Amino acid sequence: MERRVVGVAGLAKNTGKTTAISCLLRELNKDGCPLAVTTIGYDGEELDNVTGLPKPRVYLQEGNIFATAHSCLQQSSVKATVRQETDIFTPLGMVVVAEVLGAGNVILAGPQTASGLKQIITILQGMGSKIILVDGALNRLVPMIAVDVLVLATGAARNTELTSLTKEIETISRLFLLPEMKGIPSLEEEEMIVCWDGEICRRFNSSSLLSREQLNQIKDCLIRGGKYCYIPGAVSQELLFQLLTEDGLFRNGRGIIIHDIFRLLIGGHLVEYFRPGLAELLLDRLYVLHQVDLLAITVNPFFPDYRIGDKDYQPEYVDGDRLKEKISAVVELPVIDIEADGCGKLVKYITTMVC
Amino acid sequence: MKKAVLLAPLDPVHDIGLKMINRALLERGHQTILLPPDIRGEEIINRALQEDVDIILVSRTVGYGVAELLGSLIDLTDAAGLREFTKIAIGGMAIKPELAAELGFDAGFGPGTTVEEAVAFVEGREYLPGRERPAKHKPDLTAGYDYHYFNPEIARLLEEIASRAINLYSGFTSPAIERALLREELFTREKEGANSEEIASIQAEYARLCSPAVAEYYRQRILPAYLRRLGQDELAGLAGFIANSDQGFSPPDLKRNESQPVIFVQYGTGCPLMDIAHIKAVEAWGADGVVHFDPSWGARVEGILQGPLTHQENGSVITSANLELIKNALLPSTLWQVRAHRGLNTPETVLLAGEAGAELTKVNIAYGSLAGGTDPERLTVDAIAALQYAARYGLPFDIPTNEELAGVPAYKAFAGMLITAQIGLMIGARPVLQPLFCYSPEVMLGGQMEDNYLDFNYAKVRVLRGIISAPIWPGAPIGFLTHTEERVQSAVTTGLHAGLAAAIGVDAISIASSDEAYSGGPITIAARIDTLQAVKENYRFLGQASYQPTPKAKEYEEVLLAGIYQVLREVAARGDLVRALYEGLLGTEEDGAYPGRNGKNTVNKYMQIR
Numbered sequence: 001m002e003r004r005v006v007g008v009a010g011l012a013k014n015t016g017k018t019t020a021i022s023c024l025l026r027e028l029n030k031d032g033c034p035l036a037v038t039t040i041g042y043d044g045e046e047l048d049n050v051t052g053l054p055k056p057r058v059y060l061q062e063g064n065i066f067a068t069a070h071s072c073l074q075q076s077s078v079k080a081t082v083r084q085e086t087d088i089f090t091p092l093g094m095v096v097v098a099e100v101l102g103a104g105n106v107i108l109a110g111p112q113t114a115s116g117l118k119q120i121i122t123i124l125q126g127m128g129s130k131i132i133l134v135d136g137a138l139n140r141l142v143p144m145i146a147v148d149v150l151v152l153a154t155g156a157a158r159n160t161e162l163t164s165l166t167k168e169i170e171t172i173s174r175l176f177l178l179p180e181m182k183g184i185p186s187l188e189e190e191e192m193i194v195c196w197d198g199e200i201c202r203r204f205n206s207s208s209l210l211s212r213e214q215l216n217q218i219k220d221c222l223i224r225g226g227k228y229c230y231i232p233g234a235v236s237q238e239l240l241f242q243l244l245t246e247d248g249l250f251r252n253g254r255g256i257i258i259h260d261i262f263r264l265l266i267g268g269h270l271v272e273y274f275r276p277g278l279a280e281l282l283l284d285r286l287y288v289l290h291q292v293d294l295l296a297i298t299v300n301p302f303f304p305d306y307r308i309g310d311k312d313y314q315p316e317y318v319d320g321d322r323l324k325e326k327i328s329a330v331v332e333l334p335v336i337d338i339e340a341d342g343c344g345k346l347v348k349y350i351t352t353m354v355c
Numbered sequence: 356m357k358k359a360v361l362l363a364p365l366d367p368v369h370d371i372g373l374k375m376i377n378r379a380l381l382e383r384g385h386q387t388i389l390l391p392p393d394i395r396g397e398e399i400i401n402r403a404l405q406e407d408v409d410i411i412l413v414s415r416t417v418g419y420g421v422a423e424l425l426g427s428l429i430d431l432t433d434a435a436g437l438r439e440f441t442k443i444a445i446g447g448m449a450i451k452p453e454l455a456a457e458l459g460f461d462a463g464f465g466p467g468t469t470v471e472e473a474v475a476f477v478e479g480r481e482y483l484p485g486r487e488r489p490a491k492h493k494p495d496l497t498a499g500y501d502y503h504y505f506n507p508e509i510a511r512l513l514e515e516i517a518s519r520a521i522n523l524y525s526g527f528t529s530p531a532i533e534r535a536l537l538r539e540e541l542f543t544r545e546k547e548g549a550n551s552e553e554i555a556s557i558q559a560e561y562a563r564l565c566s567p568a569v570a571e572y573y574r575q576r577i578l579p580a581y582l583r584r585l586g587q588d589e590l591a592g593l594a595g596f597i598a599n600s601d602q603g604f605s606p607p608d609l610k611r612n613e614s615q616p617v618i619f620v621q622y623g624t625g626c627p628l629m630d631i632a633h634i635k636a637v638e639a640w641g642a643d644g645v646v647h648f649d650p651s652w653g654a655r656v657e658g659i660l661q662g663p664l665t666h667q668e669n670g671s672v673i674t675s676a677n678l679e680l681i682k683n684a685l686l687p688s689t690l691w692q693v694r695a696h697r698g699l700n701t702p703e704t705v706l707l708a709g710e711a712g713a714e715l716t717k718v719n720i721a722y723g724s725l726a727g728g729t730d731p732e733r734l735t736v737d738a739i740a741a742l743q744y745a746a747r748y749g750l751p752f753d754i755p756t757n758e759e760l761a762g763v764p765a766y767k768a769f770a771g772m773l774i775t776a777q778i779g780l781m782i783g784a785r786p787v788l789q790p791l792f793c794y795s796p797e798v799m800l801g802g803q804m805e806d807n808y809l810d811f812n813y814a815k816v817r818v819l820r821g822i823i824s825a826p827i828w829p830g831a832p833i834g835f836l837t838h839t840e841e842r843v844q845s846a847v848t849t850g851l852h853a854g855l856a857a858a859i860g861v862d863a864i865s866i867a868s869s870d871e872a873y874s875g876g877p878i879t880i881a882a883r884i885d886t887l888q889a890v891k892e893n894y895r896f897l898g899q900a901s902y903q904p905t906p907k908a909k910e911y912e913e914v915l916l917a918g919i920y921q922v923l924r925e926v927a928a929r930g931d932l933v934r935a936l937y938e939g940l941l942g943t944e945e946d947g948a949y950p951g952r953n954g955k956n957t958v959n960k961y962m963q964i965r
Contacts, residue, residue: 012423013422013423040459041456041457041458041459042453042454042456042457043457045453050417050422050449050454069456089461090456090461091452091453091455091456091460091461091462091463092452092453092456109453109456112429112438112456112459112460112461113433113438113439113459114433114438115438115439137426137457137458137459138422138423138425138426138457138458138459139423139426139427139430140426140427140429140430140459141430142430142433142434143433191436206404207404207435207436208400208401208404208434208435208436210397210398210400210401210404210435211401232436233434233435233436234397234400234431234434234435235434236397259434262430262434263434266427266430266431266434
């Protein structure tokens, strides 16, 4: 199956997502690949909304397709024509799909939810885009379930303490290896927590594991013979750990299925996953319904440093070479500093997928 | 449809915004759940799922690091399946729509957000600022006043003076009156579809009554060097500008209650297009009316030019076309005044104002002839004609005691104002009294404002209220000569004088921007907004409360009344208003009043030819 949708998500603000997207656009446009781009947040502005520091611009060429809020078209220097309106709205108005008629910078404000992004991707694919780039926003991850492959951006803006940062990305990259639960088509459409023992034997009245009541229901499911418990919605890190660390529940290959890896990376503290032995427990007892293909890690040595005296932010940098070296040592993926190395390697991976 | 709304303040404090929104939602019948502050994201999501809410409103102060917290919350809502059925909005300091989009919310509400805006989001309505306000109406400043005199002796004196003035001078004519008649004829013939030869003939006759610079225009279409005609491309952009400015906009009302004074702002940049930009800005910031300021040289020149003209110095030239441009730009609720209180064109100016659709004009015989540079005889004759036009077009006219600024004591200026008012009443027009709230030479020397600005101003208004039932509209602007070049100070003193005006209970005020109050240079929109906001805050501060003047106010009031009496007796005894003006009864040279020379010996002592 052709894999066309490339998402660049980050673990924090200012980790280099848009820099990666901008580089990919530049290089892929040179190859003449029909491209489309959107975001799950707000990108392409000149100055950062929070720090006030300069941001990388998003430059599009003639023929590129993009999805953005209609009001952002007027702020963009690109000449474009609207190809399709949608029923997706952002705080900046309705999302439209447009085609570039004259090259220029663009401000992007795209669909913010997983379902919204899926809808936009369908439209962009229908317009003939071979590669669709999806820029992430802040540390938001859930909508990225709609992409085919993911680039994860991290860097000093996430944590300037490189040892901790490295440990985090190591753990996360391992979590992406959680086994995919295949062969249970009946779970695909489930919106509520279900107990499965070859077929669905119980359906609960909530979608997420967020309360003690729901925790007890899941425990009950596993005790009474259910082989797996599928949680389609959100998962409380604390409650999940409580569940997974109860040995008595997981005899005979029982397990918990969550929808995707992103459910583990939101809402809690990633540092908790570093607990000795916990990652192994997760890999043994936890499954995902949809695995996400992690293509590469990008690293950004930049971080905004808040100066109390001046009451503003100034750009600062950690040692980029050391950052890259430390992370490369712990992940079995390409680790790229876009500013220093360019995105040639990424482009090669992407184009071998499609163009 | 009523909604179920979950309100979650994420800050440990600063939840007042959500509490206010909660109250408004409950008042509208929506079901709300207001969580206590500082609850974890998972608990919020769980509660939202349990209660099956339609909307989640979150408040949080945003700083670096907090953005990720909010991003995680949004991810949780998406993961939990809430985003399909529940809208979620974020409010707080530093929130802008762009940041809300980056965070993944459906809407963002930052500083300045009204409760109504948040409620509109909950109810799924489009929020258009200004549209939810009740429509502003155009007040009649003279409504509720019957011009009854409470002081019979003053009434008697005024009637005597005014009757004699009208009897003596209403049968006279002047070049201004003749031009006004020709202008009327021009209007009539144009409406009847007269051909160009007939129009040219009337214009040629008009030109014979004009100063050379104006006559040159009518003969050879040559404009004075400091004027030019606006180009077609300039005018073409105007319609679009006005349409964009107004687009369904409902202007704010700065008054907290109906008893607070109507607010007028002066304009007169020289360029009608720039004037319109200023007018749209002040309308948007709450001005109720605007006053046209024409160039000072217009008072010394016989004749009024034609066409859309821009002037390279202060003051916007009065022409029929310029007035039409301005009128077409005004919101339906904006009052508009065109002044005719001095100079050699007063009757024609009022005629043009009436034809253009102005609501108000300005006429003052005493000021115009003692400090405005116009010959007293000429101005008296012209003013009577001007007031006849004011009566015909139903234009109330205010009478500014601007001679106070020259040094004429208030009691003399008030006497002159009352005389002009009575003349107007007898002709059928409706006067509006305009004492000044100013730090005049009189008080500089006399010390009436040494301690405070309240007492003497209170005295001025009270003495007038005790004489006649008439609207009072202090100008021009209020607080004149209390401003400095410092912008904040200027706005503050204007605001305080506005509060004073509200406390005293006058009907309208004219305010100046902090730039123009000090006459320091070009007038900026920002400075205009400063003073309108200052007025708004003073109105807000005061509400229906009042100030308490000291007993000095009563003393000043009595002195004023005694002075007015004395002057009116002297003028009545003189038997001739014009002679009284020349002889200084309404202001001497020592006071700072000088009978004007413009138009001297131009009054035709025979009956009007037409």
